[in-house]
Amino acid sequence: MPEAALHVGSGKVRELYALDDERLLLVASDRISTFDVVLPTEIPDKGRVLTGLSAFWFARTQDLCANHLLALRADGRSMECRRLEMLPVECVVRGYLAGSGWKDYRESGSVCGHVLPEGLLESSEVPAPVFTPSTKAATGHDENIDREQAAELVGTERLEEVEQASISLYRFASDHARKRGVLIADTKFEFGLDDQGRLVLADEVLTPDSSRFWPADDYRPGGSQPSFDKQFARDYCESLGWDKSDPGPELPEDVVAGTRARYVDAFGRLAGIPFADYVDDPEVVLR
Numbered sequence: 001m002p003e004a005a006l007h008v009g010s011g012k013v014r015e016l017y018a019l020d021d022e023r024l025l026l027v028a029s030d031r032i033s034t035f036d037v038v039l040p041t042e043i044p045d046k047g048r049v050l051t052g053l054s055a056f057w058f059a060r061t062q063d064l065c066a067n068h069l070l071a072l073r074a075d076g077r078s079m080e081c082r083r084l085e086m087l088p089v090e091c092v093v094r095g096y097l098a099g100s101g102w103k104d105y106r107e108s109g110s111v112c113g114h115v116l117p118e119g120l121l122e123s124s125e126v127p128a129p130v131f132t133p134s135t136k137a138a139t140g141h142d143e144n145i146d147r148e149q150a151a152e153l154v155g156t157e158r159l160e161e162v163e164q165a166s167i168s169l170y171r172f173a174s175d176h177a178r179k180r181g182v183l184i185a186d187t188k189f190e191f192g193l194d195d196q197g198r199l200v201l202a203d204e205v206l207t208p209d210s211s212r213f214w215p216a217d218d219y220r221p222g223g224s225q226p227s228f229d230k231q232f233a234r235d236y237c238e239s240l241g242w243d244k245s246d247p248g249p250e251l252p253e254d255v256v257a258g259t260r261a262r263y264v265d266a267f268g269r270l271a272g273i274p275f276a277d278y279v280d281d282p283e284v285v286l287r
């Protein structure tokens with residue numbers, strides 16, 4: 001970091017710094033988490049892949065929704081962002097039934113108040129993408145909430161606005177990704193308000209850490225799907241009989257290389273740009 005910056009927050013795999021009153025620096029590390037545990041081994045370039053993908057989507061969805069990106073740093077892993085008043089809801093959109101979406105459907109036939117047709121399977125595509133807001137529970141885990149609870153948190157009008165923006169962003173990205181061999185099963189957006197009260201898309205967007213990406217070629221509804229990027233590392237961890245408590249296992253060289261190759265492949269497919277070109281000049285994703 002060239003200028004002085006105050007550390008203001010840590011995520012499992014990201015750091016947040018204040019540049020001044022109006023700007024934040026969001027830095028994606030090479031750390032990887034699996035089963036909610038950060039592993040002791042890093043995946044080289046993972047942070048650059050995630051930042052590059054976020055910046056790619058921000059550049060291509062500006063007309064759908066304003067966003068917080070001000071500049072991409074030459075390191076490829078850091079984004080200068082507008083500082084916003086963040087909304088206390090996580091805006092999840094699901095196009096396929098996975099994770100808690102599949103669990104809720106199986107138990108009730110609906111997902112966050114959206115009644116779905118009978119007979120859908122695990123990983124089935126839903127007839128139309130559904131908005132399923134969640135909130136950070138005290139445990140740090142996301143907790144699904146119903147529309148009424150979401151409206152209590154942000155107001156009815158703002159909720160309708162974030163729902164519409166979230167669905168539009170998901171449709172755009174999902175159509176783009178499908179043409180390039182990637183299914184976006186679900187994704188989570190976070191929004192904030194600028195000093196004029198306008199809605200602004202924030203945080204990271206449409207990355208493998210905020211979404212479930214599935215390789216389209218292997219898609220078979222009726223069971224869980226391998227995730228594009230982390231599956232390799234997850235399978236290795238499970239093969240050890242690890243109990244999924246902290247600390248996680250070190251990853252051997254071949255698992256690191258295979259995992260890195262999958263992140264780089266996801267970047268190349270989605271951005272349509274070789275990852276090496278991004279490393280050479282990160283701004284290539286903005287053009």
Ligand code: Q0Z
Nearest residue numbers: 009010011014015016068082083084203
């Ligand atoms: C994002 C987070 C991370 C820890 C706050 N544009 C913005 N304005 C105000 N606040 C945020 C943003 Cl993006 C904001 N987070 C999530 C990111 C480390 C927490 F890298 N928290």
